[in-house]
Amino acid sequence: IQMTQSPSSLSASVGDRVTITCRASQSISMFLNWYQQKPGTAPKLLIFAASSSQSGVPSRFSGSGSGTEFTLTISSLQPEDFAIYYCQQSDRTPFTFGPGTKVEIK
Amino acid sequence: QVQLVESGGNLVKPGGSLRLSCGASGFSFSHYHMNWIRQAPGKGLEWVSYLTSGTPTVDYADSVKGRFTISRDNPKNSLYLQMNSLRAEDTAVYYCVAGGSGRFTFWGQGTLVTVSS
Numbered sequence: 001i002q003m004t005q006s007p008s009s010l011s012a013s014v015g016d017r018v019t020i021t022c023r024a025s026q027s028i029s030m031f032l033n034w035y036q037q038k039p040g041t042a043p044k045l046l047i048f049a050a051s052s053s054q055s056g057v058p059s060r061f062s063g064s065g066s067g068t069e070f071t072l073t074i075s076s077l078q079p080e081d082f083a084i085y086y087c088q089q090s091d092r093t094p095f096t097f098g099p100g101t102k103v104e105i106k
Numbered sequence: 107q108v109q110l111v112e113s114g115g116n117l118v119k120p121g122g123s124l125r126l127s128c129g130a131s132g133f134s135f136s137h138y139h140m141n142w143i144r145q146a147p148g149k150g151l152e153w154v155s156y157l158t159s160g161t162p163t164v165d166y167a168d169s170v171k172g173r174f175t176i177s178r179d180n181p182k183n184s185l186y187l188q189m190n191s192l193r194a195e196d197t198a199v200y201y202c203v204a205g206g207s208g209r210f211t212f213w214g215q216g217t218l219v220t221v222s223s
Contacts, residue, residue: 031208033208033209033210035151035210041215042201042213042214042215042216043151043201043210043213044213045205045209045210045211048209049209054211086150086151088151088208088210089208090207090208090209091208092208093153093156093165093208094153094165094167094168095153095156095208096153097150097151097152097153098150099150100150100151
């Protein structure tokens with residue numbers, strides 16, 4: 001299953017609402033997870049099963065979608081949110097990731 | 107707290123072998139599916155292999171099938187990855203990751219494997 005993300009990068013200001021889209025090459029129901037990776041560190045699970053928040057993740061992060069199209073929304077971007085975001089399908093092996101979306105400071 | 111600590115990364119020549127280890131603590135290791143995920147320098151994430159909890163089931167990415175072997179020792183809270191016939195394209199940071207149902211919940215800090223002559 002191929003995963004694509006758009007945009008590949010974006011520039012935004014603190015306080016902005018940011019939306020990242022992830023598409024799967026075939027239906028994956030709601031088997032979609034989102035990760036955040038900051039430079040030099042391991043990825044961190046933010047959202048699982050398309051819309052469920054991992055424990056400890058701020059409420060400004062939310063996920064939605066099903067089938068082949070999904071979104072990650074950051075309702076009000078904070079300085080610590082500048083990072084690369086990856087989607088990943090967990091419907092079947094090989095588990096595959098999207099290429100990532102880099103969120104940069106405007 | 108949850109800790110996953112990888113070791114064993116090194117510089118190795120093409121065709122060589124390496125064994126990665128991962129020590130786990132702070133959670134019930136035997137109950138979690140365990141994975142290796144890698145990230146080539148400056149690139150994205152690639153799932154490499156998993157080994158389920160309970161009755162063990164293993165699976166591998168096509169890119170490593172037949173060359174890599176995943177194993178675990180539950181009493182020692184440890185995960186391993188035996189890597190043979192290494193290629194330049196195996197160069198990456200290798201993460202030990204605990205999760206379930208294809209979800210990657212807990213990550214180690216990674217260990218760097220460099221394949222170069």
